[in-house]
Amino acid sequence: xxxxxxxxxxxxxxxxxxxxxxxxxxxxxxxxxxxxxxxxxxxxxxxxxxxxxxxxxxxxxxxxxxxxxxxxxxxxxxxxxxxxxxxxxxxxxxxxxxxxxxxxxxxxxxxxxxxxxxxxxxxxxxxxxxxxxxxxxxxxxxxxxxxxxxxxxxxxxxxxxxxxxxxxxxxxxxxxxxxxxxxxxxxxxxxxxxxxxxxxxxxxxxxxxxxxxxxxxxxxxxxxxxxxxxxxxxxxxxxxxxxxxxxxxxxxxxxxxxxxxxxxxxxxxxxxxxxxxxxxxxxxxxxxxxxxxxx
Amino acid sequence: xxxxxxxxxxxxxxxxxxxxxxxxxxxxxxxxxxxxxxxxxxxxxxxxxxxxxxxxxxxxxxxxxxxxxxxxxxxxxxxxxxxxxxxxxxxxxxxxxxxxxxxxxxxxxxxxxxxxxxxxxxxxxxxxxxxxxxxxxxxxxxxxxxxxxxxxxxxxxxxxxxxxxxxxxxxxxxxxxxxxxxxxxxxxxxxxxxxxxxxxxxxxxxxxxxxxxxxxxxxxxxxxxxxxxxxxxxxxxxxxxxxxxxxxxxxxxxxxxxxxxxxxxxxxxxxxxxxxxxxxxxxxxxxxxxxxxxx
Numbered sequence: 001x002x003x004x005x006x007x008x009x010x011x012x013x014x015x016x017x018x019x020x021x022x023x024x025x026x027x028x029x030x031x032x033x034x035x036x037x038x039x040x041x042x043x044x045x046x047x048x049x050x051x052x053x054x055x056x057x058x059x060x061x062x063x064x065x066x067x068x069x070x071x072x073x074x075x076x077x078x079x080x081x082x083x084x085x086x087x088x089x090x091x092x093x094x095x096x097x098x099x100x101x102x103x104x105x106x107x108x109x110x111x112x113x114x115x116x117x118x119x120x121x122x123x124x125x126x127x128x129x130x131x132x133x134x135x136x137x138x139x140x141x142x143x144x145x146x147x148x149x150x151x152x153x154x155x156x157x158x159x160x161x162x163x164x165x166x167x168x169x170x171x172x173x174x175x176x177x178x179x180x181x182x183x184x185x186x187x188x189x190x191x192x193x194x195x196x197x198x199x200x201x202x203x204x205x206x207x208x209x210x211x212x213x214x215x216x217x218x219x220x221x222x223x224x225x226x227x228x229x230x231x232x233x234x235x236x237x238x239x240x241x242x243x244x245x246x247x248x249x250x251x252x253x254x255x256x257x258x259x260x261x262x263x264x265x266x267x268x269x270x271x272x273x274x275x276x277x278x279x280x281x282x283x284x285x286x287x288x289x290x291x292x293x294x295x
Numbered sequence: 296x297x298x299x300x301x302x303x304x305x306x307x308x309x310x311x312x313x314x315x316x317x318x319x320x321x322x323x324x325x326x327x328x329x330x331x332x333x334x335x336x337x338x339x340x341x342x343x344x345x346x347x348x349x350x351x352x353x354x355x356x357x358x359x360x361x362x363x364x365x366x367x368x369x370x371x372x373x374x375x376x377x378x379x380x381x382x383x384x385x386x387x388x389x390x391x392x393x394x395x396x397x398x399x400x401x402x403x404x405x406x407x408x409x410x411x412x413x414x415x416x417x418x419x420x421x422x423x424x425x426x427x428x429x430x431x432x433x434x435x436x437x438x439x440x441x442x443x444x445x446x447x448x449x450x451x452x453x454x455x456x457x458x459x460x461x462x463x464x465x466x467x468x469x470x471x472x473x474x475x476x477x478x479x480x481x482x483x484x485x486x487x488x489x490x491x492x493x494x495x496x497x498x499x500x501x502x503x504x505x506x507x508x509x510x511x512x513x514x515x516x517x518x519x520x521x522x523x524x525x526x527x528x529x530x531x532x533x534x535x536x537x538x539x540x541x542x543x544x545x546x547x548x549x550x551x552x553x554x555x556x557x558x559x560x561x562x563x564x565x566x567x568x569x570x571x572x573x574x575x576x577x578x579x580x581x582x583x584x585x586x587x588x589x590x
Contacts, residue, residue: 036475036482119520163481176524180331186458187331187524188483196507199516199539204526211507211521212491221494225414226506227522229471229482231499244494 044168111208169216220245252282259288303588339463406503515540547577554583
């Protein structure tokens with residue numbers, strides 16, 4: 001490569017830690033990692049793109065549910081529609097906390113809206129959303145709110161013989177629409193929470209049931225193993241629901257949202273992971289101090 | 296490539312059909328396929344290696360169950376041990392037919408033997424088996440009974456920009472041990488029936504439950520979609536349990552076991568697929584007439 005690697009990263013300890021780790025794992029020696037084992041995994045919301053004021057997929061889901069309430073106002077009295085209309089943030093945060101009742105209610109809501117759809121139909125809905133919807137305060141389509149430094153890290157990892165996977169609590173099929181164009185990786189490198197599909201009469205159709213665990217917390221290493229047969233050598237995340245994935249990796253990056261000028265500044269949902277980072281020597285990436293360019 | 300492609304294939308209609316299809320899909324024109332969509336999937340038992348007198352994984356499983364009966368003779372009276380001791384072929388063929396009772400009994404047997412094991416433990420058991428066990432009549436380790444023409448087809452597909460996946464009713468984790476060394480593909484390119492694993496205390500442990508459907512019949516396109524987000528452009532199989540996968544592909548190869556001299560000659564379990572092949576214009580590969588070399 002003639003271009004500078006990690007060009008949007010400022011010189012500093014985070015950038016250097018990444019370069020040192022990749023140097024060590026790809027050079028004969030004690031820390032060398034076989035090419036076959038070179039798996040890197042990254043959370044999506046808040047790690048690869050903006051997750052404030054809400055993870056973008058919620059925007060997609062909520063628009064659908066608002067349409068459904070418009071078509072049938074009686075839905076407004078029942079969950080998850082009620083939480084949406086009441087702007088009940090606590091309810092939706094119950095998903096990250098894996099509150100069983102919230103999870104069940106949301107899965108029931110997803111099933112109501114999307115069970116019976118084909119991959120092509122769902123894909124078209126997501127594409128329409130990416131094409132037409134803009135972030136409420138930053139004013140550009142969500143796909144323009146992917147962090148450039150992380151895409152450069154993908155490039156460097158690929159050049160170092162790693163296979164890069166995105167592994168998010170969000171919907172696998174939602175994210176796969178973004179895989180090739182936005183991240184430059186194939187759909188099969190995207191891992192996430194997913195409905196089971198059934199194949200009949202030559203057609204795949206989405207069912208009402210979840211396939212395996214939610215891809216959050218301990219579900220992350222479970223999904224990564226199911227998809228790849230391995231645990232990651234390098235992993236990147238930004239939240240408490242990423243802790244198990246980061247612990248399962250040899251090298252962990254934790255993105256810290258501390259840049260209220262260019263992005264957002266918050267630690268909510270990441271308190272435990274920031275504590276772990278210090279205790280376990282994870283590399284904390286300060287968006288403010290480590291990134292010369294964010295988008 | 297300077298070496299001849301598909302060198303172990305005889306000149307003939309099967310070889311030519313493959314070359315023509317790959318030419319058409321990779322050259323601008325009506326049949327062109329985007330690189331992102333170039334997925335090829337292959338069944339394992341009977342498509343990539345010998346499945347007579349039994350799919351090799353049964354040999355692995357049966358040896359384990361024989362040891363268990365030796366340690367606890369009372370097991371001999373209960374299924375699936377009884378079927379094993381009685382050499383009850385019909386019972387095990389119920390798996391391919393997805394007889395619900397046989398499936399449940401076998402899954403219970405697998406759970407009894409392997410629930411609670413880590414990936415490293417299971418991997419070591421399979422490696423020991425591949426290293427020490429020989430095919431009962433051909434007298435060589437099973438990994439030497441992989442069909443060379445199919446590995447050459449993998450090479451050609453890779454050279455044509457395809458990602459190659461193995462998709463078998465057999466155990467995903469069993470096959471993944473073979474992936475890199477035997478097939479030259481990564482573990483994440485191996486799809487199969489699989490137990491769910493749980494992650495706790497920094498460790499993955501195999502559970503008692505199946506993750507999703509059995510990877511047989513309609514389960515094959517379901518598993519392929521779950522793993523890759525696509526259906527295959529090209530698929531290869533040899534049995535009735537491959538029909539749905541072959542139908543989901545644009546180009547289907549059906550391996551016909553008609554070479555009793557170099558391999559085995561049988562149509563049992565493939566009757567319906569041979570009829571479909573004729574009706575739908577699939578490319579039938581005669582092991583006897585289309586392959587100059589088998590192993």
